[in-house]
Amino acid sequence: MYIVQIASECAPVIKAGGLGDVVYGLSRELENRGHTVELILPKYDCMRYDHIWGLHDAYKDLFVPWYGGAVHCSVYCGWVHGRVCFFIEPHCEDNFFNRGCYYGCSDDNMRFAFFSKAALEFLLRSNKRPDIIHCHDWQTGLVPVLLYEIYKYNGMWNQRVCYTIHNFKHQGMAGSEVLRATGLNQDAYYFQYDRLRDNFNPFAINLMKGGIVYSNAVTTVSPHHAWEAHYTEVGSGLGHTLHLHQDKFTGVLNGIDYDFWNPEIDRYIPCHYSIDDFEGKQQAKKALRSHLLLQDEDKPIVAYIGRLDQQKGVHLVHHAMYYALSKGAQFVLLGSATEPAINDHFWHEKQFLNDNPDCHLELGFNEELSHLIYAGSDMILVPSNYEPCGLTQMIGLKYGTVPIVRGVGGLVNTVFDRDYDQNKPPAKRNGYVFYETDNDAVESALGRAIDLWYEFPKEFQQLAIQGMEYDYSWNYPGKNYVEIYESIRHT
Numbered sequence: 173m174y175i176v177q178i179a180s181e182c183a184p185v186i187k188a189g190g191l192g193d194v195v196y197g198l199s200r201e202l203e204n205r206g207h208t209v210e211l212i213l214p215k216y217d218c219m220r221y222d223h224i225w226g227l228h229d230a231y232k233d234l235f236v237p238w239y240g241g242a243v244h245c246s247v248y249c250g251w252v253h254g255r256v257c258f259f260i261e262p263h264c265e266d267n268f269f270n271r272g273c274y275y276g277c278s279d280d281n282m283r284f285a286f287f288s289k290a291a292l293e294f295l296l297r298s299n300k301r302p303d304i305i306h307c308h309d310w311q312t313g314l315v316p317v318l319l320y321e322i323y324k325y326n327g328m329w330n331q332r333v334c335y336t337i338h339n340f341k342h343q344g345m346a347g348s349e350v351l352r353a354t355g356l357n358q359d360a361y362y363f364q365y366d367r368l369r370d371n372f373n374p375f376a377i378n379l380m381k382g383g384i385v386y387s388n389a390v391t392t393v394s395p396h397h398a399w400e401a402h403y404t405e406v407g408s409g410l411g412h413t414l415h416l417h418q419d420k421f422t423g424v425l426n427g428i429d430y431d432f433w434n435p436e437i438d439r440y441i442p443c444h445y446s447i448d449d450f451e452g453k454q455q456a457k458k459a460l461r462s463h464l465l466l467q468d469e470d471k472p473i474v475a476y477i478g479r480l481d482q483q484k485g486v487h488l489v490h491h492a493m494y495y496a497l498s499k500g501a502q503f504v505l506l507g508s509a510t511e512p513a514i515n516d517h518f519w520h521e522k523q524f525l526n527d528n529p530d531c532h533l534e535l536g537f538n539e540e541l542s543h544l545i546y547a548g549s550d551m552i553l554v555p556s557n558y559e560p561c562g563l564t565q566m567i568g569l570k571y572g573t574v575p576i577v578r579g580v581g582g583l584v585n586t587v588f589d590r591d592y593d594q595n596k597p598p599a600k601r602n603g604y605v606f607y608e609t610d611n612d613a614v615e616s617a618l619g620r621a622i623d624l625w626y627e628f629p630k631e632f633q634q635l636a637i638q639g640m641e642y643d644y645s646w647n648y649p650g651k652n653y654v655e656i657y658e659s660i661r662h663t
């Protein structure tokens with residue numbers, strides 16, 4: 173099959189979070205399975221150009237219809253660790269992708285509506301006719317809408333769309349100017365409830381809803397989250413839409429790219445290790461301590477890696493940090509916040525804990541350091557309020573770092589409590605799970621983990637090894653996606 177992924181991120185060249193990992197990892201797996209995969213991405217000024225090889229002109233004068241006129245674009249092609257990527261650069265006053273950031277601008281709706289339109293225009297003009305277009309999250313929700321309302325009539329009648337939702341919280345709410353800009357026009361038609369009108373705001377169109385309504389298949393990133401989104405408030409108002417489209421909606425658990433996240437070959441850690449040779453993890457722990465200037469004592473290291481926002485349960489991250497320190501553990505945090513109040517809070521904590529020899533807060537985005545933290549820590553904390561899949565616990569498992577998670581979303585599908593899981597035999601359990609959102613809940617799980625580390629170190633190591641035995645590679649999810657593509661291809 174010929175598959176084109178249209179996305180706003182692809183790791184490591186463009187990565188704000190887990191979306192980037194998934195777009196890259198799935199593309200690689202599909203290629204390994206013999207399919208042809210190409211990616212279409214925005215050409216941001218701030219992306220990691222050092223991860224692109226052979227960047228060259230691919231299509232010089234692409235004119236993308238926009239309002240009544242057209243925006244002149246250049247399309248570049250390059251290889252990102254083996255994947256063929258096309259980068260779209262518009263030349264217009266809006267400077268859509270030269271903002272020094274990926275997201276967070278007041279006109280994000282317009283930026284990504286433009287990107288969606290430009291990606292299809294590029295496919296059309298360059299005569300690319302993929303069997304499957306796979307697009308992701310609200311940023312590309314308009315792709316299937318534009319395909320079936322406009323591009324189908326221009327020669328792209330045979331393309332089918334798989335749409336994956338990584339986060340229901342951000343849906344892309346827009347006004348009718350997006351319809352005018354993209355050439356969809358006809359407000360009355362698109363503002364119908366069964367099309368793009370938001371389920372709660374009658375004056376807004378919802379780009380993610382458009383993606384659900386118009387795609388041939390819709391997935392989210394774990395089976396449990398698919399259920400939550402359909403039946404609970406976690407669907408952020410889209411539950412009824414998912415219900416109406418339930419026949420094409422499923423949850424496919426994400427994978428991890430084991431070529432990149434693997435302690436046996438990881439290029440960012442000082443010493444490699446595996447299930448059979450666990451000693452290297454101690455070396456990584458030493459290296460982590462020396463890198464972050466933590467005192468070198470016989471203590472467990474608890475880590476948190478991730479965006480610092482409400483989704484991730486920041487109030488519990490904060491509490492767990494002090495609780496871990498009080499229980500004789502060390503705590504390492506790597507995260508960044510876009511919300512000013514949360515950002516200020518953690519900068520304050522960082523200053524407050526500056527002289528604490530058992531704690532380090534690294535505020536910012538640092539891919540290389542994240543590898544060392546996964547390898548050098550004993551436990552990884554994921555106390556999310558909601559978590560569609562969660563990659564950090566799966567990466568932690570691969571690195572023999574025991575996950576301590578809240579039992580929501582994909583965390584339910586991947587982490588099984590050592591003491592209480594009813595469905596797995598003890599030899600298949602791999603971490604600790606708590607359910608409530610209060611301090612006692614996180615203490616109950618983190619406390620058990622730290623106690624086991626101190627009192628039964630061999631059993632703790634056994635638990636870590638049991639986690640490493642799980643296969644959360646792209647192997648199974650890759651197969652699942654190919655089945656989905658096959659099922660929609662000839663419809």
Ligand SMILES: Nc1ncnc2c1ncn2[C@@H]1O[C@H](COP(=O)(O)OP(=O)(O)O[C@H]2O[C@H](CO)[C@@H](O)[C@H](O)[C@H]2O)[C@@H](O)[C@H]1O
Pocket residue numbers: 188189190191193194338339393426477478479506507508536537538539542559560561562563564
């Ligand atoms: N400060 C930092 N420095 C370096 N690396 C950092 C970092 N902060 C985060 N990362 C990395 O970014 C990725 C984050 O993965 P998550 O699963 O937490 O994704 P996120 O919530 O962004 O995305 C959404 O999409 C993904 C993919 O579908 C879902 O797993 C998830 O549940 C959903 O919320 C990991 O690779 C992590 O190591």
